[in-house]
């Protein structure tokens with residue numbers, strides 16, 4: 001048999017192939033979808049891929065195996081609202097509009113948090129400017145509906161979840177917020193805080209009709225399907241494993257009953273809700289979170305989006321800290337039993353590593369090498385320039401941006417250069433400031449008004465990641481250098497006052513370590529600012 005080349009057949013083949021070529025080119029040129037998953041209070045050591053050996057996290061571990069793990073990634077703040085502010089606005093705590101978990105003050109039971117302003121530009125707004133459709137699903141915390149801080153006024157086209165962080169203290173709340181409307185989800189909601197001093201503690205007594213994380217996940221999946229044909233930014237600030245502890249029973253049953261033999265039931269004495277098996281309950285919350293991450297990844301695959309989507313998974317701050325009853329942490333959490341900080345010092349609310357260093361996994365096919373590790377120190381303000389770069393979006397904002405573009409580090413191409421060190425300035429938990437420059441980290445505590453400020457501490461994180469050996473007295477010159485860098489350009493926020501934040505007078509009211517002659521100059525400056533302050 002002889003093959004004859006028929007001219008009309010050749011024409012037909014070319015004609016058919018042309019649209020395919022065109023489609024392939026279009027797919028290549030489509031900016032990647034961005035999925036940013038933010039866990040709440042998940043510690044550095046609470047994932048299998050970060051050394052956790054009790055709690056099972058197969059989906060996030062798999063995500064890490066297909067992408068990279070950051071080993072020195074930090075949140076921008078050691079608690080919820082300011083951490084979210086640093087993430088979405090690209091500013092560190094010396095510049096950020098939100099510096100604490102302050103309520104909006106609107107007098108409602110769930111007031112929402114103090115709103116970010118209209119002037120501030122969020123990364124969602126930047127992405128929107130180049131055609132992204134943006135959805136946020138989960139805990140917001142940056143301002144109630146009908147204020148400038150509403151997600152719908154900060155670049156998001158769709159929002160579903162807990163606008164108010166306090167409403168998120170329960171997984172069975174009365175309502176969730178859908179765009180700017182409250183939608184009732186439980187007719188018999190469970191409050192986030194109850195005690196049961198005696199009698200049997202039953203997990204089922206703290207459950208109601210609708211488990212909020214499942215509803216939030218469903219809406220996120222709908223968003224993926226609806227926007228599968230155009231670039232989207234999906235921000236998923238999931239609530240787990242923040243207490244109260246109300247995970248599904250199927251996950252609790254996966255963990256050994258013996259775990260809770262030692263301390264027994266939790267009766268709500270450290271706040272939030274009682275639990276019959278608090279250690280199993282805590283692990284169950286993380287497994288449930290892991291399952292939800294798995295569902296998101298499955299859906300990206302289902303809609304053929306997984307190749308052209310960057311997925312980032314991290315946490316807003318370190319694991320839950322201790323409280324009055326030393327057998328449990330707040331809400332019955334078992335941060336010590338699980339070695340939740342992975343050996344780092346401090347917990348949520350602290351600027352020691354345990355409070356701010358967080359797990360961070362990134363999967364970006366063809367860009368990030370599967371199974372790799374990124375050791376570049378980085379923090380939340382870096383995501384603003386990084387995501388803008390990924391989307392090829394121009395950044396035209398008046399606000400100070402404190403982060404650096406991490407795409408070079410993620411692709412293992414170039415080590416990013418950080419002009420200004422990473423800093424944290426937090427007026428909660430007694431008032432703390434911290435600065436990391438290279439491997440050196442300096443930190444001061446007790447800076448809140450009325451407290452006696454403690455001396456600077458200094459740690460070499462390369463040799464002492466657990467911050468157990470304070471070398472400040474050995475290297476006063478390094479401390480003085482970091483102190484100078486710390487006070488580079490803070491700006492004052494009267495809404496979030498603190499003796500450490502802001503104007504030169506306030507800053508210099510802290511006794512500085514610098515030499516005596518410098519101190520006398522500072523005193524003159526202090527007197528000058530006091531005069532100025534009292535004269536207006």
Ligand SMILES: [Ca+2]
Pocket residue numbers: 040041079080242316317
């Ligand atoms: Ca948090």
